[in-house]
Amino acid sequence: MSGALMDLGWEVRRAGERLVGAPIGRVDETTWEVFSAHLTAVVREAAAAGAPLVIDLSALEYMSSRGLRALTIARREAGEATPITLAAPNERMREIFAISRYDKLFKIVDDVDADA
Amino acid sequence: MRVRFWGTRGSLPVAPTAEVIQAKIAQALVAAGGRSFADAAEADAFARQSLDFATYGAYGGATSCVEIEGAEGTFLICDMGSGLREFGIDSFRRIAGGHPPAYHFFLSHLHWDHIMGFPFFGPAFNPAATIVIHSGHADAETALRRQQEEISFPVPFDWLRAKFEFVVHKPGETFDVGGVAVTLCAQHHSHDSYGYRFEKGGRAAIYSTDSEHKIDNMESEAAFEAFFKDADLVICDTMYSLGDTVSLKQDWGHSSNVVAVDLCHAAHARRLALFHHEPTYTDADIQRMHAETVRYEELVRADRPALEVICAYDGLEVAV
Ligand SMILES: [Zn+2]
Numbered sequence: 001m002s003g004a005l006m007d008l009g010w011e012v013r014r015a016g017e018r019l020v021g022a023p024i025g026r027v028d029e030t031t032w033e034v035f036s037a038h039l040t041a042v043v044r045e046a047a048a049a050g051a052p053l054v055i056d057l058s059a060l061e062y063m064s065s066r067g068l069r070a071l072t073i074a075r076r077e078a079g080e081a082t083p084i085t086l087a088a089p090n091e092r093m094r095e096i097f098a099i100s101r102y103d104k105l106f107k108i109v110d111d112v113d114a115d116a
Numbered sequence: 117m118r119v120r121f122w123g124t125r126g127s128l129p130v131a132p133t134a135e136v137i138q139a140k141i142a143q144a145l146v147a148a149g150g151r152s153f154a155d156a157a158e159a160d161a162f163a164r165q166s167l168d169f170a171t172y173g174a175y176g177g178a179t180s181c182v183e184i185e186g187a188e189g190t191f192l193i194c195d196m197g198s199g200l201r202e203f204g205i206d207s208f209r210r211i212a213g214g215h216p217p218a219y220h221f222f223l224s225h226l227h228w229d230h231i232m233g234f235p236f237f238g239p240a241f242n243p244a245a246t247i248v249i250h251s252g253h254a255d256a257e258t259a260l261r262r263q264q265e266e267i268s269f270p271v272p273f274d275w276l277r278a279k280f281e282f283v284v285h286k287p288g289e290t291f292d293v294g295g296v297a298v299t300l301c302a303q304h305h306s307h308d309s310y311g312y313r314f315e316k317g318g319r320a321a322i323y324s325t326d327s328e329h330k331i332d333n334m335e336s337e338a339a340f341e342a343f344f345k346d347a348d349l350v351i352c353d354t355m356y357s358l359g360d361t362v363s364l365k366q367d368w369g370h371s372s373n374v375v376a377v378d379l380c381h382a383a384h385a386r387r388l389a390l391f392h393h394e395p396t397y398t399d400a401d402i403q404r405m406h407a408e409t410v411r412y413e414e415l416v417r418a419d420r421p422a423l424e425v426i427c428a429y430d431g432l433e434v435a436v
């Protein structure tokens with residue numbers, strides 16, 4: 001759980017009122033910790049700015065259950081005040097959301113600019 | 117070793133109603149499409165080939181009971197769910213064929229669905245039988261005696277004729293039973309539960325049921341990865357979807373198919389058996405969950421060797 005931590009990229013940007021966090025690569029047992037740390041930070045940033053948060057998944061290859069559980073932790077931290085939307089998942093990620101039933105827990109939209 | 121599933125259902129035994137059987141027959145007749153068969157064997161061969169498991173077969177409804185065959189001179193049995201009754205009957209047959217009347221049980225925990233078969237375990241009345249009950253719980257004997265108290269059952273524990281021994285083990289301390297090395301692992305569940313690792317001749321089988329992998333306790337994931345390490349077969353509690361385990365059914369003490377796959381991947385296990393099926397699931401529901409799990413394994417496999425995902429059913433035998 002150390003050498004591979006650099007494998008996950010992460011970018012944060014503004015999109016109008018919203019804050020957008022974008023993981024790049026894949027989230028599995030080697031990268032979930034850095035993913036979770038970035039998520040926590042961006043949730044806090046969004047909360048401080050009073051901005052809704054969008055997680056842009058367009059550059060994410062996939063995430064395993066480690067990443068999905070990190071999303072749940074992030075949402076607990078965000079609470080009602082900071083809504084989290086998942087945007088632009090690839091086909092593989094859509095299947096993973098369906099199989100894990102996370103499609104019933106999170107709002108998932110086709111692209112980042114979709115009405116959040 | 118050889119693993120034999122006598123009960124694979126979680127929480128409560130279930131049985132198909134007439135309606136369920138009638139629907140299977142109707143589907144089979146539709147699939148036959150007016151063919152004629154010379155005899156039942158020919159019809160059976162056609163059905164076996166052309167129907168899916170949920171139609172031709174059934175996952176069964178007995179609660180947790182899994183036999184690990186391969187020890188010298190003794191039966192090894194994980195849990196005493198309602199599937200234990202059938203195992204007890206079968207063991208009489210094998211004893212008549214020369215197998216010693218020795219039984220070693222390994223209890224995951226003491227919830228009702230994991231001990232309810234014991235009052236119906238015929239060999240407990242055999243004065244020649246020895247029954248050793250291994251557990252991580254100091255109160256295993258209390259639990260078994262209590263369910264046979266007069267208020268719950270007509271035959272008290274003290275009427276049983278077999279020679280009993282209760283042995284409490286510490287997690288991580290390996291012991292030997294008939295040439296099989298056994299190790300316990302503490303699991304997160306109401307009143308605690310324990311997983312078991314069985315090793316013989318360089319092969320390893322894991323029995324890990326009623327185990328919740330908490331969302332915010334990723335440190336314990338490392339302990340399970342080590343416990344499952346390079347296992348040939350991992351039997352895992354996959355009762356709920358991941359979504360359910362982090363929302364409505366959080367803290368109900370169970371795990372999901374996708375977490376089981378991820379743990380097995382990280383541990384480089386070779387084969388995963390889905391287990392402790394939700395009692396409200398139909399055969400079609402369990403079959404769908406199995407297909408989804410196979411697909412999930414492909415989606416997150418990356419460059420790892422393939423993990424074979426099988427779905428446990430009452431009567432399944434797996435060579436390890
Ligand atoms: Zn159970």
Ligand SMILES: [Zn+2]
Nearest residue numbers: 225227305326
């Ligand atoms: Zn239980």
